[in-house]
Amino acid sequence: MSEFTADAPLPRAGDPAITPALVDEHGLSGDEYESILAILGREPTFTELGVFSAMWSEHCGYKNSKPLLRTLPTTAPWVLQGPGENAGVIDVGDGLAIAFKVESHNHPSAVEPYQGAATGVGGILRDVFTMGARPVAVLDSLRFGEIDGPEGGRVRYLLAGVVKGIGDYGNCVGIPTVGGEVYFDSAYEGNPLVNAMAIGVLKKEELIKGVAEGVGNPIMAVGSKTGRDGIHGATFASAELTEENQKKRPQVQVGDPFTEKLLLEASLELIRSGHIVGIQDMGAAGLVSSSTEMAARSGTGVDIEITDVPVREPGMTPYEILLSETQERMLVVAKRGHEDDVRAILARWDLDAATIGWVTDTGRYLVRENGRVVVDIPGEPLVDACPTYTREGRESPEIARLREWTPAELRPRPEEADPTWTLRQLLDAPTIASKRWIYEQYDSTVRTNTVVGPGSDAAVIRLRGTRKAIAATIDCNGRYAYLNPRRGGRIAVAEAARNLVCSGARPLAVTDNLNFGNPLKPEVYHQLSEAVRGIAEACTVLQTPVTGGNVSLYNENPRGAIYPTPTIGMVGLIEDVAHVTRSHFEAEGDVIVLLGGNTGELGGSEYLKVIHGLVTGDAPAIDLAVEAALQHSLLEAIRAGLVRSAHDCAEGGLAVALAESAIGGGGPFGVEVDLDDDLPTAALLFGEAQSRVAVSCTHASVDALLDLMRRRGVPAARIGRVGPAGGEFVVRTRSGEIRAPSAELARIYESAIPRRMEGAPQAVDAALQSEVSLP
Amino acid sequence: MRIGVVTFPGSNCDYDCYKAVQEALGAEAVFLWHKDHDLGGVDAVFLPGGFSYGDYLRAGAIARFSPIMREVREFAERGGPVAGICNGFQILCEAGMLPGALIRNRSLRFISRPVHIRVEASRPPFTSAYREGQVLTIPVAHGEGCYVADDETLDRLEGEGLVAFRYCDAAGEITPEANANGSERNIAGIVNERGNVLGMMPHPERAVDPLLGSGDGAGLFRSLAEWLVTA
Amino acid sequence: MSEYRVEVRVVPREGILDPQGKAVAGALKSLGFGGVGEVHVGRLVTLGLSADSAEAAETAATEMCRQLLANPVTEDFEVRVLEAAGR
Amino acid sequence: MSEYRVEVRVVPREGILDPQGKAVAGALKSLGFGGVGEVHVGRLVTLGLSADSAEAAETAATEMCRQLLANPVTEDFEVRVLEAAGR
Numbered sequence A: 001m002s003e004f005t006a007d008a009p010l011p012r013a014g015d016p017a018i019t020p021a022l023v024d025e026h027g028l029s030g031d032e033y034e035s036i037l038a039i040l041g042r043e044p045t046f047t048e049l050g051v052f053s054a055m056w057s058e059h060c061g062y063k064n065s066k067p068l069l070r071t072l073p074t075t076a077p078w079v080l081q082g083p084g085e086n087a088g089v090i091d092v093g094d095g096l097a098i099a100f101k102v103e104s105h106n107h108p109s110a111v112e113p114y115q116g117a118a119t120g121v122g123g124i125l126r127d128v129f130t131m132g133a134r135p136v137a138v139l140d141s142l143r144f145g146e147i148d149g150p151e152g153g154r155v156r157y158l159l160a161g162v163v164k165g166i167g168d169y170g171n172c173v174g175i176p177t178v179g180g181e182v183y184f185d186s187a188y189e190g191n192p193l194v195n196a197m198a199i200g201v202l203k204k205e206e207l208i209k210g211v212a213e214g215v216g217n218p219i220m221a222v223g224s225k226t227g228r229d230g231i232h233g234a235t236f237a238s239a240e241l242t243e244e245n246q247k248k249r250p251q252v253q254v255g256d257p258f259t260e261k262l263l264l265e266a267s268l269e270l271i272r273s274g275h276i277v278g279i280q281d282m283g284a285a286g287l288v289s290s291s292t293e294m295a296a297r298s299g300t301g302v303d304i305e306i307t308d309v310p311v312r313e314p315g316m317t318p319y320e321i322l323l324s325e326t327q328e329r330m331l332v333v334a335k336r337g338h339e340d341d342v343r344a345i346l347a348r349w350d351l352d353a354a355t356i357g358w359v360t361d362t363g364r365y366l367v368r369e370n371g372r373v374v375v376d377i378p379g380e381p382l383v384d385a386c387p388t389y390t391r392e393g394r395e396s397p398e399i400a401r402l403r404e405w406t407p408a409e410l411r412p413r414p415e416e417a418d419p420t421w422t423l424r425q426l427l428d429a430p431t432i433a434s435k436r437w438i439y440e441q442y443d444s445t446v447r448t449n450t451v452v453g454p455g456s457d458a459a460v461i462r463l464r465g466t467r468k469a470i471a472a473t474i475d476c477n478g479r480y481a482y483l484n485p486r487r488g489g490r491i492a493v494a495e496a497a498r499n500l501v502c503s504g505a506r507p508l509a510v511t512d513n514l515n516f517g518n519p520l521k522p523e524v525y526h527q528l529s530e531a532v533r534g535i536a537e538a539c540t541v542l543q544t545p546v547t548g549g550n551v552s553l554y555n556e557n558p559r560g561a562i563y564p565t566p567t568i569g570m571v572g573l574i575e576d577v578a579h580v581t582r583s584h585f586e587a588e589g590d591v592i593v594l595l596g597g598n599t600g601e602l603g604g605s606e607y608l609k610v611i612h613g614l615v616t617g618d619a620p621a622i623d624l625a626v627e628a629a630l631q632h633s634l635l636e637a638i639r640a641g642l643v644r645s646a647h648d649c650a651e652g653g654l655a656v657a658l659a660e661s662a663i664g665g666g667g668p669f670g671v672e673v674d675l676d677d678d679l680p681t682a683a684l685l686f687g688e689a690q691s692r693v694a695v696s697c698t699h700a701s702v703d704a705l706l707d708l709m710r711r712r713g714v715p716a717a718r719i720g721r722v723g724p725a726g727g728e729f730v731v732r733t734r735s736g737e738i739r740a741p742s743a744e745l746a747r748i749y750e751s752a753i754p755r756r757m758e759g760a761p762q763a764v765d766a767a768l769q770s771e772v773s774l775p
Numbered sequence B: 001m002r003i004g005v006v007t008f009p010g011s012n013c014d015y016d017c018y019k020a021v022q023e024a025l026g027a028e029a030v031f032l033w034h035k036d037h038d039l040g041g042v043d044a045v046f047l048p049g050g051f052s053y054g055d056y057l058r059a060g061a062i063a064r065f066s067p068i069m070r071e072v073r074e075f076a077e078r079g080g081p082v083a084g085i086c087n088g089f090q091i092l093c094e095a096g097m098l099p100g101a102l103i104r105n106r107s108l109r110f111i112s113r114p115v116h117i118r119v120e121a122s123r124p125p126f127t128s129a130y131r132e133g134q135v136l137t138i139p140v141a142h143g144e145g146c147y148v149a150d151d152e153t154l155d156r157l158e159g160e161g162l163v164a165f166r167y168c169d170a171a172g173e174i175t176p177e178a179n180a181n182g183s184e185r186n187i188a189g190i191v192n193e194r195g196n197v198l199g200m201m202p203h204p205e206r207a208v209d210p211l212l213g214s215g216d217g218a219g220l221f222r223s224l225a226e227w228l229v230t231a
Numbered sequence C, D: 001m002s003e004y005r006v007e008v009r010v011v012p013r014e015g016i017l018d019p020q021g022k023a024v025a026g027a028l029k030s031l032g033f034g035g036v037g038e039v040h041v042g043r044l045v046t047l048g049l050s051a052d053s054a055e056a057a058e059t060a061a062t063e064m065c066r067q068l069l070a071n072p073v074t075e076d077f078e079v080r081v082l083e084a085a086g087r
């Protein structure tokens, strides 16, 4: 172990002088620079400035969100690892645990959709397997501009590129992508959202953390050689996407899923081998953040010789090596004297490891270049003294005004006289339509554990060797959050949990991805704080603590901020695979029962947007106690074997939910439904009132089901029956009727996205351009 | 009975295959490492799916040079049963152990979905448990599964009954719509003249447990089991 | 109007990771080929194009690269107009 | 021993399906490019190679194509040795 030197680092030849302009370029405010001076007791070197700017960026430092994140519930008896590690971990019994986390790659995907999305998947997979978990599933949550809009061409290119990027990466590594969601709205034009969630399974005793413990233990760099990829990607990801840095085009990171697969197998072998004490992905802000965070977690220091880091390009400076975001790299802290065992395991997978430094007891973050100190920073303040801000929040008056809108102001369109027309429009809307074109590009069955893949309310993955399975979903309606951030946050959590319960699972825990605009704008900070408040409230009532997540701010395009989009990834447990329930009707003659009450709400609905071009009104009301009662009772009914299918009412309301249940599965089935609520037809059919689930059950069990709901105080009404396969889809209200062949509705629903993408030059474009770098 | 499953760098269906051998074939399964120089006395070999060497350059192009492939070739020449699934099929073609090649799907998109395939020849060691004309539901998951070969080769394959499976519709009709990846003559799987080397794009190992949607793939493993006990 | 054969060469931009090139280099070495240095794998697009002049053909092809054939973020391209394809 | 830059062009064999070429042709037309005829998408492999002579380099590269770089069933290849890369 090298001797600790006390002399302060000198600037390197060729380092730019530290000027206010340079500090500013590094995204550090005057005050922040002041605290850097205070921490160091001297002026930082250029390299040190880079280190601070990375560690104190939004991405690593959570400057603007930490105080808000602290308000989230994070504990429960089943939570083994809460926020702060590479991924959250929960106990699912039988000695097994689940590690899961969500990550965003919004800005990289806006610049280079294919590589941006691919490397997003790579990063989140590493976060999971560095916990000692074998990844078993990926989900993706996507937002694009209007596919039919003026930017339609770019949207097609982004959609095709992002989907191929996610697919090529996950497919190659061999992790099934089993679910997700996609929304299209002009609010995301120029700033698409790409959130990826990974789930892994581990034996409880194999849980390992990203720590740098044991003074004198060697620190090893594993995997790909370091290049100049995405230098300042982390700070870039935290800066608004302007025409400027569009042009600047930072070196995009290129994914190598093949190396990732080798890393995955080697890492799991390493962790089981007992030769290492800690392991962490070199993710955003690469070597800097991984090494400092590992040291901070264990209150140690590190002493790194930068010239020992294997590099891909000649002449790389310490600054570049420390901040590079080359993918498929890991930082490993081995047990002293076990370096050769570590190398042996890696060699088996054709991977190299280089010892680049040591764990020290100095608590200092020390980096040398040929022995000469170039960085010397007290580790603790570097990680924890990152200034955090509680910004001023103020709601935009325009949005407050939107909420005052009421359905009474609506002028129905003549075509609406026939609600069948309206339903056709909604089923053809890309946000509602089948996502088959997307998810069929994802291998959803590799690893042979996928009981329910894409196409139902939640994905279900069996746990081999047990009767159990886990269910997972990812959800968020950004339009609700735009109109009413607090409700939007509550609803995102409630819908995710509802999707799990509909699949027969008990919701356990949440990973959240907060996608928002520029927090320095009071109206954006208001959205952020209110949405977090809503999430906290719902997670508390529904007993789904937050075990980790990701914050992506500055999601803006030249026309302003995106919809606030607090994406909620949720994992639940199915006690017995016999309880697995799907969203599709299963047999002719089954009885259709609606759980929950219809309201006249239309605010924020897909109906208003698609039929009237309106984004207005208040988000649907949600009573969390009512939601909880619905979910508990439905799960009870499913476990009692009373339920054949269950599908929550989401975008498009009851009519679309019924159509989706009829179209999927063995159908398309006919449907015969009568609704006698005293409500306007449009609101009744297409309103998006919360806490509703359309279930089907056999004649034999309907009375028991209704009786159970009565005892639990959950509104439940027998509204109709499942018709024959290929039959008519009929839904009657007091004043209107939907009537169409179910096969025709299925055709509309299934062809909506393909007909917009097939042969689109942008799709060919995306398909081609991956050729060079990926299979 | 010992069945070997080869693990190449980038294989990702090797474990699925290993479990299917245990569960559907009821035999001992062993992993064979790509750097190995012997097959450890196995009675049959599976080349599993995945992206060996990242499928860089061409699917299977690099894997065929692995040391283990020399052993696999000799084993096959001695009449030993060898099945290549998905990437395994691509490797067998690249290695010249099966004719033709697998190129990019006509749609240029990766396809992952259950497809219908028709059993074209019921014969040992891999398809004897199926009826000729039987329609199976089995998942595909590939980006380069479009089978191509020159016309003589295709004619010969058909003439000599070496086409094992074809993409078809639910009723067993061979239609263009049912041709998942645009393969010549809807070919989903073929065998060599001796019939002991099989290559197919669909994944029977993903269809051995009805809980996951289909048990139709089990027949392939049962066929092999029967053949091994009688042989 | 005459017929040209245009050739478009698309290669990964300098300094960008080229996993495919890396894999091929490795494979060639393990096949025993000596003296192999850097390897890069790119795309070669050949097209028949009818245009008024070689210049016009080149301009068109360059625009095709911008819009479709090459990725402006990760790739460089080069257009070559070959002798009018005898037809 | 001197350094050569070798360029290997691998193209889909005449008469063999070329889904990418077809798709690109279609895309170019729908982008409004006129006069586009046959389009083929192949691979361009460039490698640094140290050999005794240009001939030796060409022989080696040709062997690389036979063994690895081109698929004999579906692809044709062409090897070009470029001016010794100044090093």
Ligand SMILES: Nc1ncnc2c1ncn2[C@@H]1O[C@H](COP(=O)(O)OP(=O)(O)O)[C@@H](O)[C@H]1O
Pocket (backbone or CB within 6 Å): A140, A141, A142, A177, A178, A179, A180, A181, A182, A432, A435, A438, A439, A453, A454, A455, A456, A457, A458, A459, A475, A499, A648, A650, A651
């Ligand atoms: N990007 C995607 N990737 C994978 N599956 C997706 C994607 N988008 C949607 N899906 C699947 O399509 C189905 C419908 O999605 P969605 O409309 O969001 O359902 P819900 O409204 O019940 O959450 C779900 O099974 C979902 O997993």
Ligand SMILES: [Mg+2]
Pocket (backbone or CB within 6 Å): A181, A475, A476, A650
């Ligand atoms: Mg949804």
